[in-house]
Amino acid sequence: MPDYTIIFKTVKSATRKLMAADDAAIKETLASLVKISLAKIPFILSENAKDLALMDINDPKYDRLKLTEERILGICRELTQVQNLPTPLDRILEEKQLPNGLSIKKITVPLGVLGIIYEARPNVTFDVFALALKSGNGLILKGGSDADHSNRAIMSLVHRALKENSLPENAFQLLPPDRSATKALLEAVDYVDVIIPRGSQDLIDFVRQNSKVPVIETGAGIVHTFFDESADLDKGKAITFNSKTRRPSVCNSLDCLIIHRNRLQDLPKLVENLLDAGVTIFSDEESFPFISTHPLVQKAREEHFGTEFLSLKMSIKTVSNLEEALEHIGRYSSKHSEAIISENQTNIDIFLRSVDAAAVYANASTAFTDGNQFGLGAEIGISTQKLHARGPMALNELTSYKWIIQGNGQIRD
CATH class of the missing domain: 3.40.309.10 (Aldehyde Dehydrogenase; Chain A, domain 2)
Structure with missing residues (x-):
């Protein structure tokens, strides 16, 4: 069994390096992923077919699991849209000068390391990688066994695109589809900043009830x-x-x-x-x-x-x-x-x-109700909660902020 702690430490360390990447390198990486994915459509479909062969065609999840050439072309268009969106980072949300001469700015920053737990939706692997990369976040993916061949095929293309552009591959990892990996991710409080579940209400409930890491719910749609x-x-x-x-x-x-x-x-x-x-x-x-x-x-x-x-x-x-x-x-x-x-x-x-x-x-x-339809490029999920984010979660929702204070020797009485 993998040592998940080593994986988590590696992602956290690599994420610090990712934060130094400029938007030009990020755009080139997403462009590379599109080019690689278009060239590898037969490979993606063949791996997806292995997953489909193990699922009942009448299962409601079958359509979510299924990739087609048309759907991959659509995914690539969304990747290009994310690539061309303005960076959500380093935006000045507030700026002021205090009477004592201190200069204060409130700027957008990445959330850190995202943990995504999802079911039979391999398109999520593409979407969340693009959004995490564009917003400077590291990423730990925990897909279901139903889509494991598809997810691993996609992640191999992701790592190739990162390597071609000299960005840290280790900031983006796919865990095995084992329950032990889910448990470890939900308890990775020292390494993961937020967990976002995507899937059935049962999955969302399980994550909310068992996670020690803060959770953003992307709820079921009734x-x-x-x-x-x-x-x-x-x-x-x-x-x-x-x-x-x-x-x-x-x-x-x-x-x-x-x-x-x-x-x-x-x-x-x-x-x-x-x-x-x-x-x-x-x-x-x-x-x-x-x-x-x-x-x-x-x-x-x-x-x-x-x-x-x-x-x-x-x-x-x-x-x-x-x-x-x-x-x-x-x-x-x-x-x-x-x-x-x-x-x-x-x-x-x-x-x-x-x-x-x-x-x-x-x-x-x-x-x-979809991030792409709302002009957000793609989405990491539809948040049904009210703290931090609500509705389609895209680039802006994957950032937090910090205060930057600059002075010239000021001390407090």
Whole structure:
């Protein structure tokens, strides 16, 4: 078994060297990684195929695990976007001169060493490396066994790009997929500055409950869309379809459609393209009669609300007004992404102000909750907490700050 303490010490030491790298070297490294990755697409796909062969194709995680040439090209475009973003480091947040002559500046600095624990999502390996490098942070990755071949293939390309540009390879390490590695990382208080879990609610809960290192939660997405009494049917149909079916296995996909009682007559048209796409609908008692003849419609049970389906499944809840919709969301939301479809501006304003979530939408698909879509280049996760970062975590969220004080011999009375 590896000596994890040696790995952690090595990353921490190498991270100090990384902090001396200038942004030009970082940009060149990311450009190198893009070039290497494009040349090695067959290699990446062959290693990914080894992981896919061990997973049931019906497992909701299968789509997250799967890499294709198109997806790798998309990842490379995101790497290029991160490369071209301005550095988040050494920005002056505050500056002042005290009456005693001291000059004080508050500037952005890296968080330090990031520990990322994630499941079957090899694209995360690319994304978090790019963001960690651009923000000057060291990185310890702990992927799941489901994606181990893919993750190791990607990390071999990462280390090659770092070596080509004379940046410290040891600042970026992938741990074995063993549980012992997870335990060691969660207890590495002397070497790791923050842990960020990406995955299921069970994984997030485990990390939060067992970590001795500070944790930033990138929570599960239990996503609702409220179809208000004044909602436009065509908008609603397009938005709900996109929210649910674009990529049902990701955290911003729709889980529960909330519909105003006075619009139930429009429910068959509202969900017809969802049913055509193979979406199973768990419909509450009031909405069920309107769509009950379709074989994919079932009666909802309590467990169908507050569930992140991560598949072509969703529930429907009927309400009599906006307040009931807000109550339902307040009860079941994971505070990730919530949406209203409405032509009533007063209701829209109340919804946007009242819903406690990292991203709140009016008349748009929740599929946009994504660092790249927000113009951030990529993301390290969607934070659902309120301290330090909330929503898509990208470069700026991977920095802290420190105070720089310069004087000329001043002493305090």
